[in-house]
Amino acid sequence: MATPEEITQGLNPEQAEAVRHVEGPLLVLAGAGSGKTRMLTHRVAHLIASGAAWPHEILAVTFTNKAAREMRERVERLLGGGTRGVWVSTFHSTCVRILRREISQLGYESSFAIYDSDDSLALAKRVLKALDVDEKTWPPRSVRAAIDRLKNRGMLPADLAQESSLHGRRLREIYQRYQMELRRANALDFGDLLLLCTRLFENHPGVLAEYQRRWRFVLVDEYQDTNPIQYRWLRLLTAAHRNLCVVGDEDQSIYRFREADIRNILDFEKDFPGAHVVRLEQNYRSTQPILSAASAVVANNVERKGKRLFTQRGGGERVRFYEAADERGEAAFVVGDLLRLRETGESLANAAIFYRTHAQSRPLEEELLKYNLPYVVVGGTRFYDRAEVKDALAYLRALRNPADTESLLRIVNTPARGIGRTSVERVLLAAEEAQTTFWDALVRGLGALSPATQKRVGEFVALMRELARSLEGESLAQPLAQLLERTGYLRALEAENTVAVEEFERQNRESEAGDDGPRTLVDLFLEQVTLLSEADGLENTGARIPLMTVHVAKGLEFKHVFVVGLEEGIFPHFASLEDPSAIEEERRLCYVAMTRAMERLTLCNASLRRMHGSVRYNAPSRFLAEIPDELIVGRRGRVALPVPRESPPPRDAGPRIDYSDSQLAPGEDLPGVGQRVEHPIFGAGRIMEVVGGGAAAKATIRFDRAGMKVIKLKYAQLRLLD
DNA sequence: CTGCAGGGATTCTCC
DNA sequence: ATCCCTGCAG
Numbered sequence: 001m002a003t004p005e006e007i008t009q010g011l012n013p014e015q016a017e018a019v020r021h022v023e024g025p026l027l028v029l030a031g032a033g034s035g036k037t038r039m040l041t042h043r044v045a046h047l048i049a050s051g052a053a054w055p056h057e058i059l060a061v062t063f064t065n066k067a068a069r070e071m072r073e074r075v076e077r078l079l080g081g082g083t084r085g086v087w088v089s090t091f092h093s094t095c096v097r098i099l100r101r102e103i104s105q106l107g108y109e110s111s112f113a114i115y116d117s118d119d120s121l122a123l124a125k126r127v128l129k130a131l132d133v134d135e136k137t138w139p140p141r142s143v144r145a146a147i148d149r150l151k152n153r154g155m156l157p158a159d160l161a162q163e164s165s166l167h168g169r170r171l172r173e174i175y176q177r178y179q180m181e182l183r184r185a186n187a188l189d190f191g192d193l194l195l196l197c198t199r200l201f202e203n204h205p206g207v208l209a210e211y212q213r214r215w216r217f218v219l220v221d222e223y224q225d226t227n228p229i230q231y232r233w234l235r236l237l238t239a240a241h242r243n244l245c246v247v248g249d250e251d252q253s254i255y256r257f258r259e260a261d262i263r264n265i266l267d268f269e270k271d272f273p274g275a276h277v278v279r280l281e282q283n284y285r286s287t288q289p290i291l292s293a294a295s296a297v298v299a300n301n302v303e304r305k306g307k308r309l310f311t312q313r314g315g316g317e318r319v320r321f322y323e324a325a326d327e328r329g330e331a332a333f334v335v336g337d338l339l340r341l342r343e344t345g346e347s348l349a350n351a352a353i354f355y356r357t358h359a360q361s362r363p364l365e366e367e368l369l370k371y372n373l374p375y376v377v378v379g380g381t382r383f384y385d386r387a388e389v390k391d392a393l394a395y396l397r398a399l400r401n402p403a404d405t406e407s408l409l410r411i412v413n414t415p416a417r418g419i420g421r422t423s424v425e426r427v428l429l430a431a432e433e434a435q436t437t438f439w440d441a442l443v444r445g446l447g448a449l450s451p452a453t454q455k456r457v458g459e460f461v462a463l464m465r466e467l468a469r470s471l472e473g474e475s476l477a478q479p480l481a482q483l484l485e486r487t488g489y490l491r492a493l494e495a496e497n498t499v500a501v502e503e504f505e506r507q508n509r510e511s512e513a514g515d516d517g518p519r520t521l522v523d524l525f526l527e528q529v530t531l532l533s534e535a536d537g538l539e540n541t542g543a544r545i546p547l548m549t550v551h552v553a554k555g556l557e558f559k560h561v562f563v564v565g566l567e568e569g570i571f572p573h574f575a576s577l578e579d580p581s582a583i584e585e586e587r588r589l590c591y592v593a594m595t596r597a598m599e600r601l602t603l604c605n606a607s608l609r610r611m612h613g614s615v616r617y618n619a620p621s622r623f624l625a626e627i628p629d630e631l632i633v634g635r636r637g638r639v640a641l642p643v644p645r646e647s648p649p650p651r652d653a654g655p656r657i658d659y660s661d662s663q664l665a666p667g668e669d670l671p672g673v674g675q676r677v678e679h680p681i682f683g684a685g686r687i688m689e690v691v692g693g694g695a696a697a698k699a700t701i702r703f704d705r706a707g708m709k710v711i712k713l714k715y716a717q718l719r720l721l722d
Numbered sequence: 723c724t725g726c727a728g729g730g731a732t733t734c735t736c737c
Numbered sequence: 738a739t740c741c742c743t744g745c746a747g
Contacts, residue, residue, distance in 0.1 A: 063737070092737055117736080139731095190737055257735060357734050359738090379736090413723095420723045453723095551735050573734055589735080612733055613738045724747085732740085 002078060004050040007042055011035075018245075018278040019043045022052050025272035026245040027265075031309045032294070032595035033285030033557065036247050040219055041071055043245065044086060045078040047217055056085030059215040059237075063222050065090055067555060071221070087215070091230055092190065095197040096527060098211065099188070105204055106196055111523070113187040113397050113404045114530045118390070120144050120189045122406055127177045130432075138174070147175050151191025152259035154198065154229040184437060186403040194229045201236040212240040222555075223248035223268075227259040235271075242272065250305055251298045252592050254551060256585045262303055283309045283595075285557050287316025290601050293631040294594035297623050301584045319594075319601045319632045321624065326608040327360075327565075331367035333604060334562050338545065339371060341560065348373065349543045351560035354550050354593050356571040359611070360564060361547050368545065378548040395483055397526055399468045402439040409438070418456045423449055427457075550593045561597035563590075566605040567618035590623045603632075629686065677701065 008016045015035055018028045019042045030036035044060060047053040062068045072088040087094065100110050115123065124144040128135060150160075157176040160168065182189065188196060201208040218238050220226070223246035226234070238244040246268060253262045269275045283291055291311050298304070324330035334353060342348060353364060361377050368375045391414055394407040402408070413419045430446035431438050441447060443461055445454055470479040550563075565571050571590065576582030594601055603624065609616050624632075678684050685701040701711055 065737095090737075141732095193737085254735075255737090258737075359733085416724070418723065422723080549735065575734065585735095611738085725745105727745090728743090730740105730742085733738100 002045065002049055002080070004046055007046045007049055007078065011038070011042060012280075012282055014278050014280050014282075015039045015042070018280075019046045021245070021276055021278075022047070022050075023241075023243060025242050025268075025275040027268045027272075027275050027277045028245065028247040028280060029265075029277065029305065029307065030247050030249055030280040031283060031307055032249065032252065032592070033283040034280035034309070035282075035284055036221070036249075036280065037067075037071060037074065039280065040221060040247055041074040041078060043219065044071075044075050044088075048079060048086075053217050054085065056087075057214070057216040058086045058219070059094070059217070060086065060088045060219040061094060061221065061234075062088070062090055063225060064555075065093070067221060068093075091233075092193050093527075095193040095233075098197055099193065099200070102200055102204075102207055103196070105207065106200060108183065108188070108196075109186050111186065111401055113185065113401045113407070114193070114527065115182070115187050115189040115406060116530055117144070117190070119187075119406045120148070122409070123181055123185075123189075124174075124178060126409075127174060127181060131174060131177060133170070133174065138170075143171075143174060146171060147178060148189075148191050149259055150175065151189075151195045152227045152229055154195060154232055156195070156199075181405070184403065185405045186401055187406070191229075194233055198229055198233045198236065201233070208236060209240070211237060216241055217243045218245070220244070220246045221248075222252075224250050224253035224262060224265045225255045225258075225260045226264050227255075227261060229259075231261070231264050244272065250303070251301070251307075251588055252554065254554065254585060254589050254592060256582070266303070266305065279307065281307055281309050283311045285598050286311060286595060287313050287599060289316050289318045289631050290594065290597050290599075293319045293601070293627045294591050296628050296631070297594065297626045298587060298591040300626050301587055303581070303584055317600050318630075319603060319627060321632050321634045322602065322604045323620065324604060324606045327363045327606045327610060328367070330564055330604050330606045331363040334364065334564065334602070335367040335371055335373065337562070337602065338373060342373075346560075347543050348545045350558060351545055351562070352553065352556070352558040352596070353545065353547045353562045353564065354553050354596070355547070355564050356550060356573055356589075358549060360570075364547060364564070374544040376544040376546055378546050379552045392480070392483065393526065395467070396471075396480070398439075399464060399471055400523060400526065402464075403437045405438040408442075412442075412460060417460060419453060419460065423447065423453050423457075550589050553596050554592050557596050557598055559598045560600045560602070561593070562602045562604065563593045564604045565609075566590075566603050566621035566624055567609065568621055569616065569618045570605075570609070571621055571623070587623060590621075 008019055011019060012035075015038065018026065018039050021043075028036070028039060030039065040060065044058055047058060048055055060068075060071060062071060068088045068090055072086070075086060075088070089097070096114070099108075099112070103110055103112060121140060121144050124147070125140045128138055128140055128143065150156075157172050157179060160172040160175070182192065201211075215237065218234065220234065225248070234244065246265070248265045250262055250265050253260055253265070256262075264271075269277060286294075288311055291309055295309055299306075322330075322333050324333055338348060338351060341351060355361065355364075358377075358379065365375065365377070391411060394410040397404050398407040398411060409424065412424060426447035426449060427441045428438060430448070431441035434441065434444075434446060436444075442457055445457065449457065467479070467483055470482050546558075563571075569577070572583055572586035576586050605618070605620055605624075607617060609618060677687060687701050
């Protein structure tokens with residue numbers, strides 16, 4: 001095992017300070033690329049190596065499984081094994097594990113199912129129908145979102161009691177019924193995991209005390225993205241010892257829609273008096289132009305503490321910008337650039353393409369396919385989101401937890417076995433009347449079905465019982481195969497599925513150490529599948545170009561980054577245009593996107609875009625204008641002709657810009673780009689670009705009145721302004 | 723009960 | 738463009 005001294009070696013003074021801090025609250029403000037994960041992992045290792053804590057006394061919480069996995073691996077590498085017992089886990093997984101042990105205190109069974117957003121939506125629809133609520137005034141999606149918001153803010157139906165408006169009372173009623181149905185199904189939705197765990201802590205002090213004793217040190221990554229219920233949970237968990245270390249960057253808070261509250265990080269020192277504060281401001285990732293450009297953009301935000309990131313990497317290319325005629329031209333430009341990049345011997349895995357919304361991937365994919373460039377869309381429809389896979393999972397879930405009505409509804413007639421809508425409705429109603437579950441009603445033959453239908457229901461019940469028996473064994477792949485066979489569909493999927501499941505079995509056989517009680521492989525599998533996140537797909541992607549949303553890109557870094565769709569209405573997105581606070585979030589999102597780039601950052605947009613079946617002309621994103629002129633090249637519309645070189649670019653490789661002057665030599669003064677000048681004839685303007693040197697130097701100037709002109713500096717009588 | 727056609731609404735980020 | 742719902746024919 002490494003010594004404490006070895007662990008702090010190679011850290012910068014601020015990182016080392018945060019790593020050595022032991023008792024009491026600690027706030028680490030870590031700018032993009034400042035070695036945040038490094039600090040966290042070294043801190044965990046240091047706590048153990050210095051004897052301040054046993055491994056099992058440490059809890060490190062992240063937002064994604066991927067981040068958790070990475071942190072765990074890095075801690076292990078640092079300590080060489082002695083990390084068994086350290087809990088590195090997401091908020092949701094941590095709560096699941098606590099609830100599996102304790103939830104009987106809240107009147108659920110420990111075998112509870114976890115509903116994902118689709119399940120929640122289906123349940124919301126069912127509730128709205130049962131309450132006979134008009135779906136026009138209460139769109140199911142909005143209802144689901146409203147309930148989710150309430151949960152993220154820590155509110156159960158009872159907390160809406162004082163609500164007096166008709167709308168408010170109605171929502172309360174719907175929420176109450178929704179919650180009741182969840183309980184009847186012995187299921188928790190995502191929001192419940194945090195909310196119920198917090199309620200458990202609040203109402204059962206003995207349980208809380210046990211976990212407070214167990215985890216004497218709590219570390220939280222991406223603290224700027226915590227929402228009120230996560231905040232409450234953390235406060236409770238650390239109330240006894242206050243050994244809470246949070247790491248975050250207010251400029252990277254991008255989950256407002258999930259009720260993330262940026263004030264959690266802004267007010268940390270107020271909330272935890274005596275908190276020690278460390279700022280990590282040295283960036284180890286990006287070149288200066290990229291860092292400066294990103295900083296200049298986010299500097300336009302009001303809701304921030306403000307910081308100065310710096311790097312010791314001199315020189316570097318300026319940020320590049322390309323405006324295409326339409327979205328296909330945009331894709332063509334990006335792909336053309338990638339082809340040229342590959343010509344230089346660069347691996348395409350070092351590049352990435354980011355967009356604001358998943359829907360933007362389409363034209364890029366088409367263009368990539370055209371040139372046979374391998375790519376992978378990260379996120380979007382995950383394997384486990386595919387309808388057939390969800391069907392198979394619904395079988396497993398219903399088998400493990402027959403109370404899970406949502407899963408049963410999904411499969412009772414899938415594949416079609418003659419139990420149609422009407423029959424299902426009848427059984428549901430009968431179950432409601434008999435105050436029992438859907439499954440129980442099926443078993444008891446409630447609902448006054450026709451003999452033919454009754455027979456088919458009986459066959460379904462028999463099938464489920466048979467499958468349930470096969471799940472009792474050790475294996476998972478085997479009963480799953482049987483399930484797919486007996487249900488008579490999914491043949492095409494079978495092979496694929498089985499491989500994935502066998503891999504899962506292998507991994508979990510080895511790490512079977514748990515104090516989780518009598519839980520089967522199936523339960524573990526279902527749990528992990530449900531809690532998988534978007535970014536978790538980015539493993540073993542090989543030399544394929546990853547395409548992803550900016551949200552998915554958070555926490556990653558690439559040598560070459562392309563961001564497409566920098567247009568008003570896309571990025572920033574429509575929904576945020578009217579709300580200054582929402583615009584700030586979009587700006588942070590832009591900051592996140594830009595700071596992923598290590599060496600070269602390319603921003604693109606299209607003047608015309610076809611979307612949702614119509615044509616839009618979006619103005620260039622305001623964020624582009626916020627980048628100082630001297631840090632960006634290739635302003636709008638100046639596409640150079642392809643220049644034949646020694647190694648010509650691939651034919652037909654899309655449009656290109658001559659960026660030959662975009663390199664900044666280390667230490668070289670920036671050219672007069674961005675300078676305001678006055679011309680005797682054209683009046684005031686701003687230098688957009690300077691090409692060539694000495695007597696041949698020509699400047700492109702955008703005059704306030706006269707527009708763009710190219711002027712030979714030698715002859716022009718320019719007067720510098722400001 | 724099943725499958726298909728047509729119409730209306732919607733448009734984002736996700737654990 | 739796409740999803741989702743409803744209505745209708747077999």
